[in-house]
Amino acid sequence: MGRSSGLASPAGAVADTARADVTTAHRAPDPFDEAADEVVGRVRDTLEEVFAAVAETGTDTATLLARVAGPGRAPVAADLAALRPGLRSRLADHPLVSGVGFVAAPGLLTDVPGWLEWWQRGPDGAVRPLLLDLDPEHSAYSDYTHWDWYTLPRETGHRAAAGPYVDYLCSDEYSLTLSAPVELGGRFVGVAAADVYLRHFEAAVLPVLQRLPAPARLVNARGRVAASTDPGHLAGSLTKGPDFAAVLAGPPAEHRVDGLRLRPCGDTPLVLVTTDA
Structure with a gap:
């Protein structure tokens, strides 16, 4: 009933606490943290624009493959032609993207060993399909299964950024490739990917x-x-x-x-x- 506890707080302790609060409130921001936050934000915004094209491609591909498999039919390379309008649209909608498409896992398609349904923007701005020799019996065979943009999503189940490297498969330019796994019924069936020129x-x-x-x-x-x-x-x-x-x-x-x-x-x-x- 109003009885003192008998414990007195030193007056100096209150003053010290107040001074500490003022010091904390007026502490100057760390220039490094501010600059680093700006870097993180710029990288995130830049890459997420490209990953949006990758995600759209992955969704379209998974939907297409599920529809093909519905009647119990195995997919063939010609089925992937249905992706082309969306791929061309992504090149128009995402200025950073120089190439975009779906890369099939070996064995997914019954009529070819492998396949890239890939479209890219040329130096003249024209959009064209990428044509590669994917027959392992030929000397010009292009094996894509060892590239980081393919192996990282396959091994981790997560999206990846590969490069920069000279993109001998597509453009002969220094490029970054952003990719993400495409799955059907929990099974890895390939990657959706997009290229960005390093410059x-x-x-x-x-x-x-x-x-x-x-x-x-x-x-x-x-x-x-x-x-x-x-x-x-x-x-x-x-x-x-x-x-x-x-x-x-x-x-x-x-x-x-x-x-x-x-x-x-x-x-x-x-x-x-x-x-x-």
Whole structure:
């Protein structure tokens, strides 16, 4: 009933707490964090535009294959022609996308060993189909099953960013390929994918990378550098060290490993890497 507890708070403690609150409230933002957040946002927005085309292609393909399989018939290459209007539309709707399509897993189609239903924009702006020799008996056979854009989605079940690399299959340009697995009844049947010319990706992300106070690079799950302001780690090179795949598989929080700051770029399969100043 109003009885004192007998415990008195030191007057100085109250003042110290108030000062701490004021200091916290007026603490200047970390310039690195602000710049890194801008990089992550730009990378996320840039790649998600391309992944939207990949997702649309994957949905169309899964729907088509399910419809073909409905009467119990196995799909053939000609069935995939139904994807073409959507692929051409995606090239028109997504300026960053230079090529887009579905890449069938070997054995999916009964009349051919493999198949790319792939359309791309040429240097003149015209949209054309990609024509490859996919007969393993021929010397010009193009085996796509060892490329990261195919193996990563197949092995992980998740979407992937592969490259940059010289795209000998499609454009002979330095490119990034973004891809995602396509499944039918829980079975892997191929990948939906889209190409982005490296020069277009760099034009989108290098301006914000250059605002960071330290050299920086963007790397994929394999450690391949997708864009860089670090002269020691050029685009296309491999970065050794941390397990970038594990960083991408974990929560989207910053990691500090061996003097490096690793920040996943949202839900995209790229990591921002800088030195830990």
